[in-house]
Amino acid sequence: MGAVASPVFHWVQDVAAVTLHKARRTLFQAAILFCVLVLLLWVSIFLYGSFYYSYMPTVSFSTPVHFYYTADCDSSESALCSFPTANISFMKNDRDQMMVNGQPYRISVDLEMPESPVNEHLGMFMIKMTCYTKGGKIVSSVGRSTMLHYRSSLLKIMSTLLFSPLLLSGMAEQKQLIEVELVSDYKTNSYEPIVGAVIEIQSRRVQIYSSQLRIHAYFTGIRYVLYNFPLTSAVIGVATNFAFLSVIVLFSYLQFIWGGIWPPEQVRVRVMMGDNSRMQQRKQEVKKRMERESSMKELNSPKVVGPIDGMINKNITYRKKG
Structure with missing residues (x-):
């Protein structure tokens, strides 16, 4: 019984340790998220208050x-x-x-x-x-x-x-x-x-x-809206600032953790692929231009036919006999 219970006990310990580790990690992430949200909220309120104080004159x-x-x-x-x-x-x-x-x-x-x-x-x-x-x-x-x-x-x-x-x-x-x-x-x-x-x-x-x-x-x-509807204006202003700051923080997090939505490696590969494709295209254009020029030269060069060919063949035969 002891030999059978020992693996089960170790398995339970491992499961409990993993679960506790995940719970601690989740709690830590939730605490960090809560602190970030509170900080963003305070910054949003401060930005709206600064805007209201600087934009609204003395009533x-x-x-x-x-x-x-x-x-x-x-x-x-x-x-x-x-x-x-x-x-x-x-x-x-x-x-x-x-x-x-x-x-x-x-x-x-x-x-x-x-x-x-x-x-x-x-x-x-x-x-x-x-x-x-x-x-x-x-x-x-x-x-x-x-x-x-x-x-x-x-x-x-x-x-x-x-x-x-x-x-x-x-x-x-x-x-x-x-x-x-x-x-x-x-x-x-x-x-x-x-x-x-x-x-x-x-x-x-x-x-x-x-x-x-x-x-x-x-x-x-x-x-007029800020003065006559202060609560509604404050809610809309703070919510707008909060959403804008949240988007900035989210993109910063993605850039720091995952390398952003478009990682530098992918961008570099795309740029290199684009450069290679352009170079190959230029090579093909140069090759086609050279082939075109060579074909034009062949068409324009003079050709010798008829008796001259016969004379050349006779001279070659005479030289062989000699």
Whole structure:
């Protein structure tokens, strides 16, 4: 029994060892494949993120507008000495341009104004914006008019009574937020990009709590899809990058392991066969040309027949006899 069981036991050991070796090898290959796929996925995400960050401009930009005016005139007058003016920079970190060339933008100014008697009697007034380049050259200028929204005396009384608790506690104020659209479709010129703008309120009696300049980009084409469908765009972009990188890795693997789809030996053999066939073809053409030339020479050479042949034969016979 022991002699019979020994070969079976060794066979089982060999089968187990081979199976374990195959399992380890398969597990190792699966681990390598998983690591490669994870690496490709991260690289695909990084490439899409880099493309999105470099291609998509800033969607919106908002900055406070601080107006300044001169105060060296007669202080007895209630009006200001000059128009309120503010200088706004369109540069990020004082280096990069905030507005992308060729991209349409909507530029507006928000004015927070109190419902004071001065503003109510002020009526309409102008807001002017002048854009300039890095060298100080004015490239565009636009002006818009605005005023406080009208509210009747009865409406004022009713709103005051209704919101009196909030007004007394300071949680609400009697003010209006006026939005003035300066430009609806502004595009910067790549040859003369703007770096800032001067905003001027052409009224010396206007009263303002605060002001904000808002710039919003309107996207079209690919930017519209990337902005309005970010998740779908990200999935498609990452999947495209992943497929492209996978194809590159697959061809690199085939080139490294199997010598590629067309190994160098096969290519060399094909080239040599092609060269040999061309050489043989040239040899055959040269041979045919030589045969043709020889045949032409034979046709053109003179032939001697008749009496001359008889005389030659007689001379030969005479020489033999002698």
